[in-house]
Amino acid sequence: MMNNNAILAVEAHSLVKTFGDKRAVDGVSLKIPTGSICAVLGPNGAGKTTTINMLATLLKPDAGDVKIFGYDVQRETQIVRQLIGLTGQFASIDEDLTALENLTIFGRLYGYSRKDSKCKANELLEEFGLSDAASRVLSKFSGGMRRRLDLAVSLISQPPLIFLDEPTTGLDPRTRSQMWQTIHNLVKCGSTVLLTTQYLDEADQLADNIVVIDKGRVVANDTPDGLKRSVGNSSLHLTVKDAVNTANAAQIIERMLDAKVQLAEASELIAPIDNIDKLTDVLTTLKNAGIALSGVNIVQPTLDEVFFALTGEGSKDKKEEN
Amino acid sequence: MTNTTKFKMTNTTIIPAAERKLKNRIGVGTAIRNTCTLAFRALLKMSKNPEIFVDFVVLPVMFTLLFTFLFGGAISGNITNYLPIVIPGVLLMSSFTNCTTAGSKLREDVDKGTTNRFKSMPIARIAPLAGSLIADLIRYVMGGTTVFVTGYILGYRPEAGILAVTFSIFFMMIIAWGLSWVFAFISMCTKTISTASAIGVVVMFPLVFLSNAFIPAETMPSGLQYFVLHYNPLSRVVMVVRQLLTYGTIGANFWLTLYGTLAILVMFIPLTLIAYKRKA
Numbered sequence: 372m373m374n375n376n377a378i379l380a381v382e383a384h385s386l387v388k389t390f391g392d393k394r395a396v397d398g399v400s401l402k403i404p405t406g407s408i409c410a411v412l413g414p415n416g417a418g419k420t421t422t423i424n425m426l427a428t429l430l431k432p433d434a435g436d437v438k439i440f441g442y443d444v445q446r447e448t449q450i451v452r453q454l455i456g457l458t459g460q461f462a463s464i465d466e467d468l469t470a471l472e473n474l475t476i477f478g479r480l481y482g483y484s485r486k487d488s489k490c491k492a493n494e495l496l497e498e499f500g501l502s503d504a505a506s507r508v509l510s511k512f513s514g515g516m517r518r519r520l521d522l523a524v525s526l527i528s529q530p531p532l533i534f535l536d537e538p539t540t541g542l543d544p545r546t547r548s549q550m551w552q553t554i555h556n557l558v559k560c561g562s563t564v565l566l567t568t569q570y571l572d573e574a575d576q577l578a579d580n581i582v583v584i585d586k587g588r589v590v591a592n593d594t595p596d597g598l599k600r601s602v603g604n605s606s607l608h609l610t611v612k613d614a615v616n617t618a619n620a621a622q623i624i625e626r627m628l629d630a631k632v633q634l635a636e637a638s639e640l641i642a643p644i645d646n647i648d649k650l651t652d653v654l655t656t657l658k659n660a661g662i663a664l665s666g667v668n669i670v671q672p673t674l675d676e677v678f679f680a681l682t683g684e685g686s687k688d689k690k691e692e693n
Numbered sequence: 694m695t696n697t698t699k700f701k702m703t704n705t706t707i708i709p710a711a712e713r714k715l716k717n718r719i720g721v722g723t724a725i726r727n728t729c730t731l732a733f734r735a736l737l738k739m740s741k742n743p744e745i746f747v748d749f750v751v752l753p754v755m756f757t758l759l760f761t762f763l764f765g766g767a768i769s770g771n772i773t774n775y776l777p778i779v780i781p782g783v784l785l786m787s788s789f790t791n792c793t794t795a796g797s798k799l800r801e802d803v804d805k806g807t808t809n810r811f812k813s814m815p816i817a818r819i820a821p822l823a824g825s826l827i828a829d830l831i832r833y834v835m836g837g838t839t840v841f842v843t844g845y846i847l848g849y850r851p852e853a854g855i856l857a858v859t860f861s862i863f864f865m866m867i868i869a870w871g872l873s874w875v876f877a878f879i880s881m882c883t884k885t886i887s888t889a890s891a892i893g894v895v896v897m898f899p900l901v902f903l904s905n906a907f908i909p910a911e912t913m914p915s916g917l918q919y920f921v922l923h924y925n926p927l928s929r930v931v932m933v934v935r936q937l938l939t940y941g942t943i944g945a946n947f948w949l950t951l952y953g954t955l956a957i958l959v960m961f962i963p964l965t966l967i968a969y970k971r972k973a
Contacts, residue, residue, distance in 0.1 A: 378711060427813045440710035449815055450715040457813040461806035467741045479730040480816050482723070531710045561707035
C-alpha cells in the first residue's frame with residue numbers, strides 16, 4: 372500500500388481541450404499534493420474554468436489524462452465524483468428555494484437521510500454564518516451570501532478535494548477575507564483546494580503553489596515567493612514634501628536599499644525593495660536627515676506585471692496605470 | 694444579516710480519499726432516490742412560483758369557457774350538447790400546452806450552471822431530467838382536474854361516471870408525459886428557451902386544431918377528414934377519451950395510442966439524455 376501523503380490529490384498530464392478552432396486548454400499539466408492549496412492564476416479566457424471543468428469530470432479532455440487521488444477521471448468517474456466538491460463561477464443554487472431547502476436537497480442527493488441532511492444543512496448554515504437567513508428565499512440573498520451558500524453546498528459530503536472557480540470575484544473586501552479564512556480552515560481540516568483567481572494577492576494569500584495560465588498554457592508554476600521573485604520585487608514609492616530635498620532623499624535611499632532610484636515626478640521616488648523590514652530604517656534615516664514626507668507606498672507587483680514578465684505581452688496601458 | 698458575522702468552523706476532519714469506501718457505479722436504487730429528490734425539488738419550486746399555476750389552472754378554465762361558448766351553439770345547437778365533444782378536446786389541448794413547456798425548467802438549470810453542479814456529483818445522470826419530468830405528472834393531473842371541474846360547473850355529466858373521468862385524466866397524463874420528452878429534447882437542441890417554446894406553439898396549434906378535438910370530423914371536407922382521422926394521432930387520443938367518458942370502455946385506439954407513447958419514450962428518453970449531456 373502506498374503512503375497516503377505520496378498520493379497526489381490532482382495529477383494532470385498535458386490536458387488539451389479545443390472548442391471549434393480555439394485551443395482553450397493547450398497542454399496543461401498539474402500536480403497538487405494532498406493537503407495543499409493550489410491557485411490557478413490567469414486573465415479572463417486563459418482556460419482556467421475549462422481546466423477545472425476537466426478535472427471535475429464535467430468536460431472530457433480531447434487529450435491528456437487526469438488522476439484524482441490516483442483514480443482516473445475518465446474510467447473511474449463516479450469514484451472521482453465522490454471525492455470532489457465543485458463551486459462554479461455562477462451560483463448554482465436555486466433562487467426560488469430557501470437556503471435550508473437548497474442544502475437539504477443537496478444533502479439528500481449525496482445520500483444522507485432526510486434527518487441527516489437537515490442536520491448537516493443546519494450545521495453548515497451555522498458554520499457559514501447564514502443561520503439567520505436559513506428560511507429566506509435566495510433571491511433576497513446578497514452576492515456574498517450566495518457565494519457562501521454555494522460553497523456550503525460543496526462541503527456537504529466533506530470532500531477531500533475542493534474546486535473553487537473564482538471564489539471571490541465580485542465580493543466586497545470584507546466577504547473576501549471571510550472567504551479566505553474559510554478556505555484556510557478547509558485545508559486545516561484536511562481538504563485539498565484548487566482555486567482559480569484573477570488576483571495575484573489572492574493567490575499570494577492562500578496558495579502553497581501558483582500555476583499561471585495564459586492562452587491555455589502553463590507559463591509558470593511556482594510558490595508565491597518564487598513567482599514574485601521571478602517578476603521582480605515590490606517597489607517603494609515615496610513622495611518628498613519639499614521638492615528641494617528630492618536629490619538628497621534619493622541618495623539616502625540608494626545607499627540604504629542598495630538599489631537604483633527612479634524619479635517619477637518632481638518629488639516622487641521609486642525604488643525596488645526586497646525586504647520590507649528595511650523600510651523602517653529608511654524612514655528613520657530620512658527623518659533624522661530632516662526630510663519630511665507626504666506619502667509612502669509599497670507597491671506589489673501586479674498580475675499584469677507578472678504576465679508582462681512571463682509572456683512578454685500584456686496590456687501596456689494597464690501597466691502604466693498601475 | 695449583520696456585518697459582524699464570523700465563521701464558526703467546526704473542525705471536522707476530512708476522511709482521506711484512501712480511507713473511503715468508493716464504488717464506481719450508481720445503482721438503480723440510488724438513481725430512483727436521486728430522481729425522487731429532484732422531482733421533489735421541482736415541485737417545491739413550482740409551489741413557490743404561483744405564476745406557474747396559470748398554466749394548469751387559468752388556461753384550462755379559459756379554454757373550456759372560450760370554446761364552449763364560442764363554438765357550442767354553432768356546432769351542437771347548444772352548450773350542453775357540445776360539452777361531451779369539447780371537454781375531451783380541451784383536456785387534450787391543456788395537457789399539450791403543458792408539455793410544450795416541459796423542457797424550459799431543465800434549460801433554466803442548464804443555463805444557470807445548476808446542471809454543472811449536478812454533473813460533478815455522484816448522482817445518476819438521468820435524475821435531473823427524470824425528476825423534472827416526473828414532477829410534471831402532477832401538472833397534468835391538476836390541469837385535467839381543472840378541465841373536468843369547469844365542465845361540471847357548466848353542466849357536463851359524463852355518462853360513464855367519475856371512474857371514467859379519473860381514468861381519462863390518468864390516460865391523458867401518460868400521453869402528455871410521453872410527448873413532453875419530445876419537447877424536452879427540442880429544448881435541449883435549440884439555442885435559447887424561447888426558440889423551443891416557439892417551436893412548441895408551431896407544432897401544437899395545427900396538430901390540435903386539425904384534429905377532432907373541437908369540431909366533429911364529419912363536418913370537414915373529405916380530404917381533411919381523412920387526414921384528421923387517420924394521420925393525426927391526437928384525434929385518436931381524443932376518440933379514446935370520448936369513448937371512455939361516454940361508454941366507459943376502451944378500444945383499439947386506446948392500445949394504439951399507448952403503444953405510440955411507449956415508442957416515443959423508447960426513442961426520446963435516450964435521445965434527450967444524450968442532448969442533455971451534450972448541452973450541460
